[in-house]
Amino acid sequence: MKVAIVLFPGTNCEQDTKYAFDLLGCDTEIIWHKQDEIKADLVVLPGGFSYGDYLRTAAIAKFSPAMRAVVAHAKNGGYVLGICNGFQMLLELGLLPGAMRRNENLSFVSKYHYLKVISNNNKFLSNLAVGEIVNIPLAHGEGNYYTDEATLKSLYEQDQVLLKYCDKNGNELNPNGSIDAIAGICDKSKKIFGLMPHPERACEKILGTDDGLKMLKGLVW
Amino acid sequence: MKAIINIALKNGVLDPAGKAVEHALGSLGFTGVSDVRIGKQIVLNLATDDKAKAREELTTMCEELLANTVIEDYEIVL
Numbered sequence: 001m002k003v004a005i006v007l008f009p010g011t012n013c014e015q016d017t018k019y020a021f022d023l024l025g026c027d028t029e030i031i032w033h034k035q036d037e038i039k040a041d042l043v044v045l046p047g048g049f050s051y052g053d054y055l056r057t058a059a060i061a062k063f064s065p066a067m068r069a070v071v072a073h074a075k076n077g078g079y080v081l082g083i084c085n086g087f088q089m090l091l092e093l094g095l096l097p098g099a100m101r102r103n104e105n106l107s108f109v110s111k112y113h114y115l116k117v118i119s120n121n122n123k124f125l126s127n128l129a130v131g132e133i134v135n136i137p138l139a140h141g142e143g144n145y146y147t148d149e150a151t152l153k154s155l156y157e158q159d160q161v162l163l164k165y166c167d168k169n170g171n172e173l174n175p176n177g178s179i180d181a182i183a184g185i186c187d188k189s190k191k192i193f194g195l196m197p198h199p200e201r202a203c204e205k206i207l208g209t210d211d212g213l214k215m216l217k218g219l220v221w
Numbered sequence: 222m223k224a225i226i227n228i229a230l231k232n233g234v235l236d237p238a239g240k241a242v243e244h245a246l247g248s249l250g251f252t253g254v255s256d257v258r259i260g261k262q263i264v265l266n267l268a269t270d271d272k273a274k275a276r277e278e279l280t281t282m283c284e285e286l287l288a289n290t291v292i293e294d295y296e297i298v299l
Contacts, residue, residue: 056289063286092289099291104237146234146292177235 001026001221004040006066008033013047020200024220036065042079043070045086057142058088080192084140087194096187096194098147104177108141113175115183116166119159122190127218133170134211136197143196145178160186163195222267222275225298229260234292272299
């Protein structure tokens with residue numbers, strides 16, 4: 001299975017992302033953002049600070065040549081995974097609904113956090129059970145997800161809310177003010193996924209948790 | 222032609238940075254301050270004398286890049 005990971009100026013998670021998908025046995029490739037053609041089964045937009053978060057986080061990445069290829073890949077029904085800055089890019093592109101705001105307490109949140117699986121009715125979380133709790137690192141200053149009431153209602157109705165922040169018992173625990181403690185969503189077609197936590201940083205038990213590997217496995221065939 | 226674009230968070234969108242500044246102003250001793258919202262201003266020069274054309278171009282710039290219209294409003298001042 002071919003996984004393409006797009007590298008923008010300022011991206012810093014591409015190597016960890018490659019490592020994770022290599023561990024899962026994929027044929028991975030890191031693609032420089034100037035390349036305007038992508039042939040892959042899964043395109044990953046990794047975490048980092050693309051374009052220094054200038055103007056707005058992920059605002060400028062959408063004008064890279066590679067993004068045209070990502071949008072084309074998505075239009076053809078290809079899988080896309082946006083992690084952290086990548087999730088922000090998918091929101092800015094309009095491939096996922098809503099927007100990210102600055103964390104409510106204004107602090108950059110950098111810690112392990114429990115997440116609850118809300119829906120596994122999609123390829124991404126197909127290796128996890130509904131209600132399952134995983135431990136995945138967070139590292140973001142703008143993870144405060146927002147969408148209007150009507151869209152939020154629609155997200156629940158269409159089973160697009162995938163992950164929520166919680167404590168180790170599954171009770172809601174919100175680290176950044178995100179609406180309904182939402183940590184990850186998908187689009188209507190259930191082919192485009194976005195999450196703020198970093199599963200690629202939870203791939204080695206010796207480093208604390210390999211829940212991230214268990215999560216990403218769902219996307220791999 | 223010089224253009225000024227003011228970008229602000231939409232009403233109803235929480236502004237934590239604005240709240241922080243509000244509290245800081247309170248610490249400075251100003252008691253009557255409320256509803257602090259922080260926006261941004263972009264200033265640029267357009268190579269045209271046609272105000273209507275300029276406004277049209279600037280609107281596209283705002284819609285496509287300068288503002289995130291999901292959570293921000295923009296105002297063009299020519």
